[in-house]
Amino acid sequence: MNRDEISNDNWPSVFDENLDEEQKKVFLNRKNAIDAVIKGVEPVDKICERYNIVRSEIYRLLDRCLTLNEQGLPYGYAALIPYKRLNMYQRTEQINGFEEEKAKVTLTGAFEKLLMLYPQLDELIKNLVFSKRKGDLESIYKRPKDIHKKFLEECKKLGISPEKGEYPFNTKDMARRSTYRYIKLLKERNPKSSVKDFGESSTTLFNTTGIGDKNSIIERPFERVELDGHKLDVSLAIKYTTLEGDEVVKELDRIWLLAIIDCATTVILGWHICLEKEYSTLDILTCYKNALFPHQAPVFTITGLIVPDSGFHSQKIPEAKFAIWDEISMDNAKPNRSKLLKEKTKHILNARLNYGPVGTPTRRPLIEKFFHLLEENGFYRLISTTGSNPKDPRKNKPGEKAVKYEITPDEIEQLVEVLIAQINNTPKKSLNGLTPLQVMEQRINRKMPFRTLDEEHRDGIEFTTIQETRVVRGNMKSGRRPYIHFEGVDYRNEILSENYTLVNTKLTLKINVEDLRVVFAYLPDGSELGFLKAQGKWGIRQHTLKVRKTINKLANRGDIN
Secondary structure (H helix, E strand, O other): OOHHHOOOOOOOOEOHHHOOHHHHHHHHHHHHHHHHHHHOOOOHHHHHHHHOOOHHHHHHHHHHHHOEOOOOOEOHHHHHOOOOOOOOOOOOOOOOOHHHHHHHOOHHHHHHHHHHHOHHHHHHHHHHHOOOOOOOHHHHHHOHHHHHHHHHHHHHHOOOOOOOOOOOOOOOOOOHHHHHHHHHHHHHHOHHHHHHHHOHHHHHHHHHOOOOOOOOOOOOOOOEEEEEEEEOOEOEEEEEEOOOOOEEEEEEOOOEEEEEEEOOOOOEEEEEEEOOOOOOHHHHHHHHHHHHOOOOOOOOOOOOOOOOOOOOHHHHOHHHOOEEOOEEEOOOOHHHHOHHHHHHHHHHHOOEEEOOOOOOOOOOHHHHHHHHHHHHHOHHHOOOEOOOOOOOOOOOOHHHHHHHOOOOHHHHHHHHHHHHHHHHOOOOHHHOOOOHHHHHHHHHHOOOOOEEOOHHHOOOHHHHEEEEEEEOEEEOOOOEEEEEEEOOEEEEOHHHHHOHHHOOOEEEEEEEOOOOOEEEEEOOOOEEEEEEEEOHHHHOOOOOHHHHHHHHHHHHOOOOO
16 A cells, blocks of 8 residues: 555544543554554654554554545545445455453543443433433432443443443443542533532532632733623614515614724724624624624715724724634623634633523623713714614604615614724723723733634634534425425535435534525535535526524514515
């Protein structure tokens, strides 16, 4: 086998998040070893030693990667997924030599190997340790000794024989100490779930202490920011363009402004406008992106607006481009607590989310003051304002005026841009007569440290990518080819269309909400199925998830055909 003739450039990728922890560990170790062999920068023996894989196994794995699938393409990295069968081989991996090898490893090593060989055991222990429902059968096994008992019962069900002296039955305590150590390790690594066993007071104390110093004075830029959403008191005439190019004008009396403010300097870092009834996690992520990336001003069409040259930190302070935050203070709103937001914040920013104590969310005085300032200096002066309350004299048929004078979201964005730029450049008494941007610039020049966004995230794609699961549908009797359905539209590709064996299979989808013409699909074991294209008119013109939902909503109401 000539390594110089092997290329992995076009191998299908693997979505390793679908694997459990042990499988993922094995997969990544294999992948790194195979990559090293293909690069050929060092002898195979050294690669084997580094990744603890024997030479024969290295070549066996490489051979699996090069095996062609039904489409005539290499299986690639998918062949490295633990326990994955290749159609070309049609063979079952035999678990041999376990008894012979167990003497070479420690008790903990044997236990870990057992969990790797039988993922069902690992899943069982985790479920018993972290069972949430009161009164269910599994909650009986909360105590370590009961979990160990259940563990042994499951071993027997899986065919691990005490009569043959197989592990764990060939040890004096039948892996009891190893099980206890694993339970302890699970709890220590998952304190948020484990502390619930000790009652409500312990849980409250755990959730409200040890995360940031709430009494400290924040002086360093980007150390802490505040994020919030505010419903603007103004009516709009919103114009939608359908995929056929037709324009639909509707009155809209709700508009949300999301903003992020730096606590040390009071600089407004970025903002985003949402035209829905409530803002979503995707709106928050868009606000993240607007605050992190170099600022892009809207196109100005309103005559008479005076636009500052450097209204935002990335415009005035080059070093502050792509600056990221250590802590984000926000309230307990549902979008703020979503799993997606937590995962993206951790993965992209490695920042803390501070919701404040349970039942008493941390007040965000800076962002609240900013919203009040924005309303009084800007939106309450618009002819389509809805006022601060039903009796506000400034409120005078706002909906009719919004349509009559064609006050559109683009114009609101222009107004927000100017107002925020002015606030960032207005001297404040609390800042000793300096502007927020001047304070930030001085402190950065004094070499106050801050982090910047990693290069791998600067294309911005991860901020607009979400993950969904959909089940493959199709019916051979009626001639309906296999497909998945997302937001009112069918998606498929040639492979899916021809493969009825995938019907009822749950696919993992990666979706760029800025372009719904295609989605990327993975099979349950992490293998890639590739891009699935939207059928009909939805697969022709680029459109966003927000536009798709809006057009579907208008169609369902009968406003458009």
